[in-house]
Amino acid sequence: MDTLLNNLDVFVDGFTLTLQVFLWSALFALFLGTIVGAMRVSPVGPMRWVGTGYVNLVRNTPLTLLMFFFAFGYPKLDLPNVSYTTLAIFALGLYTATYVAETLRAGINTVPLGQAEAARAIGLTFGQSMSHILMPQAFRAVIPPMMSVFIALLKNTTVAAGFSVAEAGYIRASLSERGEPAIVVLLWVALFFILLVAVLSFVQRMLENRLKVLR
Amino acid sequence: MSNVLFDAPGPRARVRHRYIGAVTLLVVLAIFGFILYRFIATDQFTAQKWNIFTVPYAQGKIVEATLATLKAFGLAAVLSLTLGLLLMVGRVSKHKWISAPTYIFVELFRAVPLLILIMIMYYGLPPLGYTFVTPFIAVVTGLTLYNGSVLSEVFRAGIESLPKGQAEAAYAIGMTKTQVMRMILLPQALRAMAPVIVSQLVVVLKDTALGFIVTFQELLYLAKSYGTQVQLGSPIIPSTIVVAAIYISLCLLLAGLAKFIEVRTKRGPAKNIRAQQLVNEAA
Numbered sequence: 388m389d390t391l392l393n394n395l396d397v398f399v400d401g402f403t404l405t406l407q408v409f410l411w412s413a414l415f416a417l418f419l420g421t422i423v424g425a426m427r428v429s430p431v432g433p434m435r436w437v438g439t440g441y442v443n444l445v446r447n448t449p450l451t452l453l454m455f456f457f458a459f460g461y462p463k464l465d466l467p468n469v470s471y472t473t474l475a476i477f478a479l480g481l482y483t484a485t486y487v488a489e490t491l492r493a494g495i496n497t498v499p500l501g502q503a504e505a506a507r508a509i510g511l512t513f514g515q516s517m518s519h520i521l522m523p524q525a526f527r528a529v530i531p532p533m534m535s536v537f538i539a540l541l542k543n544t545t546v547a548a549g550f551s552v553a554e555a556g557y558i559r560a561s562l563s564e565r566g567e568p569a570i571v572v573l574l575w576v577a578l579f580f581i582l583l584v585a586v587l588s589f590v591q592r593m594l595e596n597r598l599k600v601l602r
Numbered sequence: 603m604s605n606v607l608f609d610a611p612g613p614r615a616r617v618r619h620r621y622i623g624a625v626t627l628l629v630v631l632a633i634f635g636f637i638l639y640r641f642i643a644t645d646q647f648t649a650q651k652w653n654i655f656t657v658p659y660a661q662g663k664i665v666e667a668t669l670a671t672l673k674a675f676g677l678a679a680v681l682s683l684t685l686g687l688l689l690m691v692g693r694v695s696k697h698k699w700i701s702a703p704t705y706i707f708v709e710l711f712r713a714v715p716l717l718i719l720i721m722i723m724y725y726g727l728p729p730l731g732y733t734f735v736t737p738f739i740a741v742v743t744g745l746t747l748y749n750g751s752v753l754s755e756v757f758r759a760g761i762e763s764l765p766k767g768q769a770e771a772a773y774a775i776g777m778t779k780t781q782v783m784r785m786i787l788l789p790q791a792l793r794a795m796a797p798v799i800v801s802q803l804v805v806v807l808k809d810t811a812l813g814f815i816v817t818f819q820e821l822l823y824l825a826k827s828y829g830t831q832v833q834l835g836s837p838i839i840p841s842t843i844v845v846a847a848i849y850i851s852l853c854l855l856l857a858g859l860a861k862f863i864e865v866r867t868k869r870g871p872a873k874n875i876r877a878q879q880l881v882n883e884a885a
Contacts, residue, residue, distance in 0.1 A: 426626075430608050430615075433623035437630050447804065447853035449811035452846055455822055459829060460839045464640045486882055493878075495607065503607070513608075521607070535883035542715035549717070549815030556717055559725055570726030577714045577722065584713040 390562075390571045397561050402579060405555040408476055408544045413537055415480030420487025427492050438488065446485045450546050453478040458550035475547035479540060486536045494529030495521075527598040534591035538584055545580075555579070641839065651837035654828055655844060667824040668848055674738060674810045674820065678745035679803050685750030690757040691783065704754075711751040712884070717812050720744035724816040737818035741810060749806050752884040756798055759877040760791030793867060798877040800860035804853055805885050811849065821845045 391398060426438030445453075457474040498521055506516035548556025555576055562572050611619060641647060654660045692704035711719070723740035764787060772782040792799070814822035825845040829838030 428607055430611060431619045431623045431626065433626045437626055443854070443857075444850065447808070447857050448846065448850050449808040449853075451811035451814055451822060452842075452849055455814070455825070456842050456846070459826070460842050463644060463646070463836070463839055465644050466640065486885065490882070507609070517607075532879045532882060535879045539883050539885055542713075545715040545717040546812065546815070549812075556715070556721070559721060563725075568729060570722065570730060573718060573722045573726050577718050580715055580718065581710060581713040588713075 390567050391575050394562055394565065394567060394572075397558055398575070398579075401553065401555040401558040401561075401576075404472070404553060405541075405544050408472065408479065408547060408552065408554055409537075409541050412476045412479035412483060412544070413540055415476060416483035416487050416536075416540065419480060419484035421491065423484055424488035424491035427488060428495055442485045442488055445481060446489075448482070450478065450482045450543055451549070453482055454546055454550050471551045472547075475544075475550060475552045479543060479547070482543070483536060483540045486539070487533070490529055490532045490536055491525075493532065494525045497528040498524045530598055531591055531595040534587060534594065538587050538591075541583060541587065542580065645835075646837075646839045648835065650835045651840045654831070654834055654837065655840070660828070663824060664821075664844070664848070667819065667821045668852075670738075670818070671807075671810050671820040671849075672852075674741050674745070674813060674818070675807045678742045678749065678810070679806050681742065681746040682749035682753055682806065683799075685746055686753030686757055689750060689754035690761070693754060693758055694761065708751040708754055711747050712755070714748075716744055716748045716809055717815060719748055720812055720816055737813060737816045740816055741813040741818050744812075745806055745809060749802060749809075749884070752805075752880055753799065753802055755880050756795055756802060756877045757791060759880065760795035760798075761787050763794060763876075764790055795877055796867060797860045797864035798881055800856065800863060801878075801881050802884065804856045804860065805881065807853055807856055808849075808885075821848060 423438050423441055426434040427442065429435060429438075454475060457478045458471060461469070461474055502520055502524065503516060506520040511519065544554060545556035547554055548560070553561065558576055559569050559572050563569060645651070655664075689704055689708055692700050693708065695701045695704070720740050720743075723735055723743050724737060727735045727740075768786055768790065769782055772786040777785070810818075810820060811822055813820050814826070817823065822845060825838070825841040828834070828841040830836060
């Protein structure tokens with residue numbers, strides 16, 4: 388307990404940065420993932436190829452490798468100077484976007500074809516059938532798995548600690564200078580992650596029950 | 603082709619699609635071109651920076667590092683499959699005193715970030731006297747605890763997806779609990795879950811890269827040590843490209859296997875949504 392209370396500043400700073408990295412990379416992943424997901428279900432061939440290629444390539448790349456490239460490779464390219472935190476957000480966003488895209492695609496695929504045909508048959512336009520028939524159903528199917536993706540993202544933010552981002556995974560390194568026992572510090576960090584994940588899982592379960600579609 | 607989102611395109615839509623397709627390809631080419639241009643502009647493709655990869659000694663080191671990665675992956679894969687099976691059996695047990703602790707174990711290890719687990723092993727244990735913990739042991743143990751917990755949930759999802767009649771019929775003909783699990787439920791569940799299990803193994807393979815952060819001497823570690831050689835012109839980008847090619851092709855091979863099994867067993871993804879969600883949460 389002393390380890391936590393004496394170093395509360397480091398813990399609070401660490402987890403604040405973790406949550407910031409989490410939120411920004413979630414937004415970026417949602418934005419990019421929606422584009423990629425839309426490309427993967429688009430009627431235009433090249434768009435599908437690009438979407439599929441991106442998902443297959445990045446999904447099979449270790450996140451650590453992506454971060455490695457951004458942290459060590461990017462500064463060599465004479466591009467605008469960006470902080471390690473921003474680079475980590477980029478890497479996390481690029482990585483998570485593939486999972487967001489796949490989740491969206493799977494959600495759209497759960498809507499039976501008959502729904503679209505019926506909407507068409509009663510004379511709804513493309514926009515109307517999208518906004519009144521298809522998207523509400525796909526949205527319901529997408530929310531719970533999307534929460535899983537964000538839970539994974541939250542846990543993945545710790546990887547940034549290996550690349551000079553002083554977030555929660557880095558607390559051990561900062562506190563080893565103050566001579567705190569590593570095991571105690573790490574167990575506290577683990578406990579806070581368990582709590583954060585529990586909160587997200589709770590929200591997920593709540594949404595799942597509220598949005599359940601009986602077919 | 604017609605699906606939920608759009609009808610089969612007519613002649614005007616086809617023309618429009620061709621234009622959009624061309625624009626997409628141009629944009630992608632532009633992005634690639636820009637990256638390539640930055641690489642060339644900063645002299646990433648000079649012979650000096652790539653020379654090291656022609657030296658047999660350096661090549662041998664790369665093979666060694668790849669084998670280290672594969673060794674960690676192989677061991678962690680076997681151990682986490684075993685742990686997963688054990689945890690699943692504990693989780694579905696009718697005895698509260700077995701299933702409750704297993705439930706807590708699984709949920710805890712699924713919630714803790716893998717890197718934190720590995721750090722607990724690598725930084726936390728040696729000061730307590732467990733000095734035998736090498737980076738290799740830390741990585742394999744972390745991977746096993748984490749993925750074993752995830753896999754146990756995948757197995758469980760597989761067993762719960764089977765019709766109730768399977769177990770009931772087996773009990774009716776007088777099989778014991780162990781027999782029902784071993785001869786009726788597991789074989790069917792494993793077959794149904796095979797693609798998901800292999801996808802989870804891809805996650806294991808990818809996560810061996812986390813070892814880099816705890817100085818496990820695998821591919822990324824080698825890339826860093828080559829990349830920081832100043833007399834070679836600090837070829838960090840060339841060595842990242844080489845290592846990335848190795849990592850990505852290994853993962854693609856394994857992911858291809860998952861796809862192959864999925865096609866072979868002809869189970870639609872719909873049945874495995876819960877299990878796929880588990881894998882997504884672990885990736």
